[in-house]
Amino acid sequence: MAGTTGIIGGGIVGIALARALSARGEHVTVLEKEARLAQHQTGHNSGVVHAGLYYKPGSLKATLCAAGRVSIREFCEEKGLPYREVGKLVVAVDESELGALAEIERRSAENGVPDLARIDDPSRLREIEPHVAGVAAVHSPRTAVVDYASITEAMAQDVRMAGGSVRLGHEVTGIRSKNGRVHVTTPGSESVFDRLVVCAGLQSDVVARFVGVDASPKILPFRGEYWELAPERTDLVQGMIYPVPDPRFPFLGVHFTRGVYDNVHVGPNAVPALAREGYRWLSISPKDTWESLRWPGAWPLAKQHWRMGVDEISGSLFKPLYFQKARRFIPELKSSDLARKSGAGVRAQAWGRAGELLDDFAVDQVGPVTLLRNAPSPAATSSIAIAEYIIEHYLVKAAA
Ligand SMILES: Cc1cc2nc3c(=O)[nH]c(=O)nc-3n(C[C@H](O)[C@H](O)[C@H](O)COP(=O)(O)OP(=O)(O)OC[C@H]3O[C@@H](n4cnc5c(N)ncnc54)[C@H](O)[C@@H]3O)c2cc1C
Known part of the structure; x- marks a missing residue:
């Protein structure tokens, strides 16, 4: 070349x-x-730094995530940058989620996720995350955090x-x-x-x-907003606490993440962004919004997933709704523990003409x-x- x-x-x-x-x-x-x-x-x-729990076995995401995790770890070691294996617990809050949890376990095994463990014993669950509530979980101790x-x-x-x-x-x-x-x-x-x-x-x-x-x-941008736990309450979360995902939209649901600098984030959610690079509700690009609305795939998407959309938008606008969802995982959580909104990211989510997620x-x-x-x-x-x-x-x- x-x-x-x-x-x-x-x-x-x-x-x-x-x-x-x-x-x-x-x-x-x-x-x-x-x-x-x-x-x-x-x-x-x-x-x-994901360990590859969710991705379809054999997909590029599954294979490149596995290889990429190792490369990022080696790069951080080489440069002296922080790389902390704080571990991730995917928690089934009730029995209805056990089937989906088993599917995550199966995919993780196929994807070669290192050291993954199934946890059915509530006391073991609380050894890992002392404040979590759930009936079962999978634990990925090699999932890490970094500063990208x-x-x-x-x-x-x-x-x-x-x-x-x-x-x-x-x-x-x-x-x-x-x-x-x-x-x-x-x-x-x-x-x-x-x-x-x-x-x-x-x-x-x-x-x-x-x-x-x-x-x-076409890129239809979706914003993910974060809350930050009050500094005196960050001991509620040791590593990462994630919900059992909907395999079609693994990014949805309340996530707790202890970051590389020990701050604990709750989020991100997923709300339509009114600008490709719009980090707040008031960042509006008429051009981007018009282009999204004109995309033929936007309408089947809205029709199919409007309930989920209303749910995410309501949680973004009304803190008590978001707090209720978060408390399912940590019953001791108080509304005041979600101290402040701490920024947002916009996902470049690619969609086809029929409204299918790529x-x-x-x-x-x-x-x-x-x-x-x-x-x-x-x-x-x-x-x-x-x-x-x-x-x-x-x-x-x-x-x-
Ligand atoms: C809320 C959120 C949480 C996420 N969490 C994780 C996570 O925990 N782990 C993980 O692995 N991934 C995560 N992701 C995904 C990850 O951040 C992205 O997949 C990754 O950053 C993509 O990198 P990129 O370089 O392709 O895109 P970007 O980081 O978006 O970079 C694209 C760059 O192109 C530039 N650009 C665009 N147009 C032009 C132009 N015309 N001329 C010149 N420059 C241009 C932009 O300014 C930008 O800097 C998350 C994403 C979001 C939004």
Whole structure:
């Protein structure tokens, strides 16, 4: 693979790719529209290094999460960055959830989740999480927490040291191919590369349109808001306490996470965002909202899942509703323990024309342009493995 590579996007995936290419002696240039790296999903997530409990066995998510977890751990060790295996407990609050819990256990075994244990004894449950209520659980002691923004900065440092270029404040507004090369425009410049990889997260469908590919999958942004536990009550949670997920939407339900800096977050929920990069209810982009409403898939989606939507929106607007859900897991929790809303992230959730969720990671190739079209959670965990996957299956193949 000779020549130059341009990468759009200074989130963890774009930077992990730049680092992997630089390590092979390739010349890379990253173009990031913000003034700093990791300003969107990468800097607004739960900071969890997932061990791969939920993902469909054999999917890219399952395989790249498993490989990515190990790579992120090794990277943190190498750079002296915090990596804490605080462990995750997926709790069945009542008997009705036991079937779904067994399915998680089965998937985890197929996915090779390390050291996973089924817990049926309430006293063992309380040894792990003394304040939790439930009839059974699965425990993943290797699920960890990190600071993905710091990891991205450290990876970018490796890129610069290897002679690569990371250009901040460079918003790509046009892409065209000419004589087998790619011309990339920003408001103040034009760059020419031998190949281009688009890792634009929430804007992946917008940037895909610059190369004239199908608008599907479309990003319909969903905001996830967090509450923070009052500092004097963080002892209610030792590691992570998660609900038994609906396998179709594993990101739903109240999650408690002890972060890498010992703060405890409750969330994220999932409410429609009225702007792709809208971190509050009042951040509204008429253009983004209009585009979401015009998407044919938005209506079947709304029709099918309106109850879930109303539930999530009500919990976002009325604290007592959210608190009731959270207290199912920790009966000692008081409303005042949810001390303050502590930020939010917006998920780049990709949907098809019929309103179907595109679950797995997805990549498209158009001439010399490789487009990462879907990289939702656990793409931060998987970032280094996604980078290797793109190189092996797209960049090396295209060059051969
Ligand atoms: C609330 C929430 C919680 C999550 N929790 C976890 C978790 O615990 N563990 C986990 O593994 N994953 C988690 N995820 C998912 C994870 O954060 C993302 O999958 C991952 O960060 C995707 O990285 P990325 O680089 O693809 O995207 P991003 O981090 O969104 O980066 C894309 C970058 O592209 C830039 N860009 C876009 N358009 C242009 C343009 N035209 N020109 C130049 N630059 C452009 C953007 O500014 C941005 O910096 C969570 C996500 C959210 C939202």
